[in-house]
Amino acid sequence: MDSSVDVVVVGAGIAGLVAAxxxxxxxxxxxxFEARDRVGGRLLNATLPGGAPIEVGGQWVGPTxxxxxxxxxxxxxxxxxxxxxxxxxAEVGGARSDYSGRIPRLDPVTLAxxxxxxxxLDRMAARVPLADPWRAPGAERLDSQTFDTWLRRTARTPxxxxxxxxxxxxxxxxxxxxxxxxxxGFYIGAAGGLDALIDTEGGAQxxxxxxxxxxxxxxxxxxxxxxxxxDSPVTAVDWDAAGARVRTGDHVVSARHVVIAVxxxxxxxxxxxxGLPGDRDQLIQxxxxxxxxxxxVVYPEPFWRADGxxxxxxxxxxxxxxxxxNTPHASTSDGAVPGVLVGxxxxxxxxxxxxxxxxxxxAQVLEDLAGYFGPRDLGPVDYIERxxxxxxxxxxxxGAFAAPGTLTxxxxxxxxxxxxxxxxxxxxxTRWAGxxxxxxxxxxxVAGEIVCSR
Amino acid sequence: MDSSVDVVVVGAGIAGLVAAxxxxxxxxxxxxFEARDRVGGRLLNATLPGGAPIEVGGQWVGPTxxxxxxxxxxxxxxxxxxxxxxxxxAEVGGARSDYSGRIPRLDPVTLAxxxxxxxxLDRMAARVPLADPWRAPGAERLDSQTFDTWLRRTARTPxxxxxxxxxxxxxxxxxxxxxxxxxxGFYIGAAGGLDALIDTEGGAQxxxxxxxxxxxxxxxxxxxxxxxxxDSPVTAVDWDAAGARVRTGDHVVSARHVVIAVxxxxxxxxxxxxGLPGDRDQLIQxxxxxxxxxxxVVYPEPFWRADGxxxxxxxxxxxxxxxxxNTPHASTSDGAVPGVLVGxxxxxxxxxxxxxxxxxxxAQVLEDLAGYFGPRDLGPVDYIERxxxxxxxxxxxxGAFAAPGTLTxxxxxxxxxxxxxxxxxxxxxTRWAGxxxxxxxxxxxVAGEIVCSR
Numbered sequence: 001m002d003s004s005v006d007v008v009v010v011g012a013g014i015a016g017l018v019a020a021x022x023x024x025x026x027x028x029x030x031x032x033f034e035a036r037d038r039v040g041g042r043l044l045n046a047t048l049p050g051g052a053p054i055e056v057g058g059q060w061v062g063p064t065x066x067x068x069x070x071x072x073x074x075x076x077x078x079x080x081x082x083x084x085x086x087x088x089x090a091e092v093g094g095a096r097s098d099y100s101g102r103i104p105r106l107d108p109v110t111l112a113x114x115x116x117x118x119x120x121l122d123r124m125a126a127r128v129p130l131a132d133p134w135r136a137p138g139a140e141r142l143d144s145q146t147f148d149t150w151l152r153r154t155a156r157t158p159x160x161x162x163x164x165x166x167x168x169x170x171x172x173x174x175x176x177x178x179x180x181x182x183x184x185g186f187y188i189g190a191a192g193g194l195d196a197l198i199d200t201e202g203g204a205q206x207x208x209x210x211x212x213x214x215x216x217x218x219x220x221x222x223x224x225x226x227x228x229x230x231d232s233p234v235t236a237v238d239w240d241a242a243g244a245r246v247r248t249g250d251h252v253v254s255a256r257h258v259v260i261a262v263x264x265x266x267x268x269x270x271x272x273x274x275g276l277p278g279d280r281d282q283l284i285q286x287x288x289x290x291x292x293x294x295x296x297v298v299y300p301e302p303f304w305r306a307d308g309x310x311x312x313x314x315x316x317x318x319x320x321x322x323x324x325x326n327t328p329h330a331s332t333s334d335g336a337v338p339g340v341l342v343g344x345x346x347x348x349x350x351x352x353x354x355x356x357x358x359x360x361x362x363a364q365v366l367e368d369l370a371g372y373f374g375p376r377d378l379g380p381v382d383y384i385e386r387x388x389x390x391x392x393x394x395x396x397x398x399g400a401f402a403a404p405g406t407l408t409x410x411x412x413x414x415x416x417x418x419x420x421x422x423x424x425x426x427x428x429x430t431r432w433a434g435x436x437x438x439x440x441x442x443x444x445x446v447a448g449e450i451v452c453s454r
Numbered sequence: 455m456d457s458s459v460d461v462v463v464v465g466a467g468i469a470g471l472v473a474a475x476x477x478x479x480x481x482x483x484x485x486x487f488e489a490r491d492r493v494g495g496r497l498l499n500a501t502l503p504g505g506a507p508i509e510v511g512g513q514w515v516g517p518t519x520x521x522x523x524x525x526x527x528x529x530x531x532x533x534x535x536x537x538x539x540x541x542x543x544a545e546v547g548g549a550r551s552d553y554s555g556r557i558p559r560l561d562p563v564t565l566a567x568x569x570x571x572x573x574x575l576d577r578m579a580a581r582v583p584l585a586d587p588w589r590a591p592g593a594e595r596l597d598s599q600t601f602d603t604w605l606r607r608t609a610r611t612p613x614x615x616x617x618x619x620x621x622x623x624x625x626x627x628x629x630x631x632x633x634x635x636x637x638x639g640f641y642i643g644a645a646g647g648l649d650a651l652i653d654t655e656g657g658a659q660x661x662x663x664x665x666x667x668x669x670x671x672x673x674x675x676x677x678x679x680x681x682x683x684x685d686s687p688v689t690a691v692d693w694d695a696a697g698a699r700v701r702t703g704d705h706v707v708s709a710r711h712v713v714i715a716v717x718x719x720x721x722x723x724x725x726x727x728x729g730l731p732g733d734r735d736q737l738i739q740x741x742x743x744x745x746x747x748x749x750x751v752v753y754p755e756p757f758w759r760a761d762g763x764x765x766x767x768x769x770x771x772x773x774x775x776x777x778x779x780n781t782p783h784a785s786t787s788d789g790a791v792p793g794v795l796v797g798x799x800x801x802x803x804x805x806x807x808x809x810x811x812x813x814x815x816x817a818q819v820l821e822d823l824a825g826y827f828g829p830r831d832l833g834p835v836d837y838i839e840r841x842x843x844x845x846x847x848x849x850x851x852x853g854a855f856a857a858p859g860t861l862t863x864x865x866x867x868x869x870x871x872x873x874x875x876x877x878x879x880x881x882x883x884t885r886w887a888g889x890x891x892x893x894x895x896x897x898x899x900v901a902g903e904i905v906c907s908r
Binding site: 148149271387392410 | 597600603628630631632687719722723725726727728731732733735740742743745802804805808809843844845846849850857858859860
């Protein structure tokens, strides 16, 4: 079962599919191997009672994510705004605030502390050169400490610190103690600042994709047709200067170039012969995935709206630290549109929740929702959860992050090809790393590398 | 090519071979699969001109390493003392000291700073419970910061900090910014204190194995005979409560238990079906290997001894930060015993050196040796280097370490079996983790787990 193409792409997430699409357009013969029985990687639709799609993986897009927005348009897909009308809830350091707009109503000392910390964080992030963060001013110093250490030095009040811990978990799906401060700065810089990351209106959670975000991948895969082969985990890449032989099952395909379009901990699983250079191999040992359990809780209707709530809630004490209204677009439902709340168990909360029984975890989630929005006689009609750390072909979510000491030592090897092997995936992006937009950037970049290498 | 045994062991380093030996003795049928064409893992002998063996991998044993010392005795092997007579050299923060005994002669302020930092470090390490370091007093706090952050807060003088950076590189083969402070405390505690780790006489570098340390593995493998199969990388483990099917090449062996006796980043490479539980999988994403290039430089005779030097030298500025006299035991040579200096390029020094040409790297090493011991007309007669980060089946050396946030979140999963899968390797030890002694402990522990599970 041997064959030959110009380029083999490993992974049919957005990065791999964009690369395959660009390369096909420029006349390359491309073969995409996807380990799973579906495309989309960390994007995955499920179906609600009534037929509407709901995302159990990545879902939001925002206004400065030009690449993914252009792709969505190009594929003939539509976006619609995340529901935001109503008052939000924030529980920070034991204080509960109902608020509208962007800023929780907390005591003035805490608010001042949050403001000065955000100002310093945005300033630090703005100084990180996005193509080479290891050249940031004070890069060595920032990379020698955890983001937790940085935050403890910067935020002065207990509630201010609690706020930034919550924010870190929501953005990185891991605690600030796990991240390099330099990685945090890079990531925030790559999004254009903290507000862009955390905001709904005007930020990364502003819009949703009609039909569900996985549709982006499904549409690209449809275009690519039988160039995409499912159920084909790549186990080995034998390479030399002239090209590579890529193995999946009993199938070996020769190619002049290989695009590895999976996150670092999955790239790490493939056997390369010869083995990867030490720099590259050390890098991918030091970029673990975050951890999140995503839960959609489905009600007959969005009852919280009638009570004046937006559905958006955050807490630094409840395991379900981040909640949004995730009611699907009316056009996608067969009948009445159900009301959906989506919540996230992130980082250490995911650790603890994953050790519970499914029934206990569900009870905990419903208790947290009742804590935010009040007890409700009508129980949910559906409960859809996905623990991404249990997914063999994701190993976690939302994305990989760099542990301290990683970027300054091995950062330049994030995108540097190894012979005929090119590295894609949102973690390699310079804008919106960790987001769908970054995945598009990375797919385009590797396609460019290959086109230019002719 | 299917067969069935009681236990499959993956990896023929000390941990795997000890487990196989213990299990064979207790009546189990055992099959050991080793990816390489040799046994020993991170232990590897080479041969000097004249026939004497020299280690390009792990080599030293010390007085409180009772398990490895007992094993060495049991196998009929001998140890001999590392050469220490003469003055040592320490270059710290721009000051050079020639000294004998244990303490470099530095200025009194630096010495006081080093003494107080070591006292605090030993106190912190002594409080870490070795079987469950995540229960140490202040474990969350220690695990939320890098060891660099801890050292910067504790050591007050530039030279004191330089000393502990050098020491960290020598012990962990990575910088203090890469490690969790809790892992550093655990590791030091597991050795019984800092002196035990860094000392030659009375410490972990006190003795050497006649014939070279790999002989320990070779002798065990000889006993095990055809139970050890070389050139057999294990690629997949299919498991359920009753047992497992282990695949290497076209060969599948069924067993009631599997012992994975390789470091975490290699355990991470195997495909498990069903996939590993999230906790275990997240853990092994967060324990990368250190990085070291080990170099033996061979001279016609140990000329430095005649000049009054012990051959032991350290520097926080020279890339070759750690040097010892590594002259082989007289009994192992065909003719005149050559003089050998062994040097280590560790952590970031290894990064830089690995990017040089072989010729430039050699010139750098020889320049550093000349800087320590003075220029010498007689050039080396041999130069033997090994970059362990380039080894596909090690992915680095000396051992794996835990990034911040790892032990407190996932530590309990370091040794917890997953169904029929048991985890060995020196990184799982509670005494002398990272050393041969820890590997023996881990092999015995998994054998005990399996024997008791009957």
